Amino acid sequence: MPWRRDELDRVLTALKEMAAALTPSPIEASTVGEVMGDSFQGWRRLLGEDAAGLDPWALRHLAELAELESGWETAAAGDTLVHADLRADNIMLTPDRVYVVDWPWACLAAPWYDQVAMLPSVGMQGGPAPHELFDDPDPAVTAVVAALTGYFVRQGRQPDPPGLPTLRAFQRAQGVVALEWLKRRTGWV
Template identity: 40%
Template structure:
């Protein structure tokens, strides 16, 4: 999604600070693709054979990314034990460069477009995360507070219309703004929410879960990485974010099948889902028309892709519009 710098391009002092956290010298580093940070992201091996994952960014390149690294360090240190997340090893911060170190996870990202077995594996993991005991974990905002400004996207579009907007969306701006307001309230809850789940923030370990006889599962599991947006909210919020990713990667897929079938969505009202989808659609649209952030030349295009997929999904859910045709025979098929 963007061009990263590598371990060898980090300033000497930053590398030395990271090695002090890791307790040894780095002898091998492999840069990892994906994500939107303009900094580094490396799987490293120490002289001792120990492995870790390290990411670093400079506030001089993108101040927001540095602030998010600091936020993630605080979240990682506070998360309760037993969650499917990498162990946090420590952070380096010299006021300009911020670096985080975690245990390395020997996993793979889900396929793009998503396939059904891997999707179920991830949704099963999210159902477990939603049950985590968050008592005593302070300083996590509620989803509604974290997204209150973001979910005003349709209200901003009503005041300042956007060229090239889908005609159905243009004719339903006020309706979608109202849904987004409802979506904020619907997200309230006390479950741990990652807040930014898509394929590049998920690692799969082992084979995907199996439901050959309706109950059997394989030993595979998912590990969730990159936690700067952590919040407290409804237990289905992250699972819906994954379904948004499913739809954006394959507009011809039908995520509503999983919304009806998987237990992580049990009891969720259709209007609540519509509200959250509308909130994110307006946010992505409004953001997509802004200038590229420093060091992130592909972010706005990604946000427009997300918005277009969500508008297509909302059109189908609210007014029965025609879904987009499938893009690939290898894509997710859940109809």
């Protein structure tokens, strides 16, 4: 870190190749909704919580964000085997290969899911903003970005879990990047 553009381009190409090779999934797996469904309710949970300190745009649109987020499972559905937790620390680069490691969350989703879910971490780790790397205007992508953003924003507001003192800061940083992407994708003022 920070991301070098040539390495990021290799990873993004590898993700497209990986999605193509893993569609349809070569193994049986749970859906992304089954695996992540309980986690991706950040905006809906924030509706019932103290939202003090929440980004003013998010606070203004909280009900709309909760509604948008509620459709993420259908939007992310697919028959591609995805990693579902891609970040720089789950990717190994050699001079000629890209390896994706640590697959405990593997599940079925849309072929674009891994790339979309990874981009907030790319942006917070010195890479380009997500909208520069993924510009598909599909409303399904926006619903998934809303769910990811709600997750990062809400989790970043929680106390540090025992033994993981940097997790919430990492989630908050991803939430900042994801929120800017979501603002751009929705076009809401």
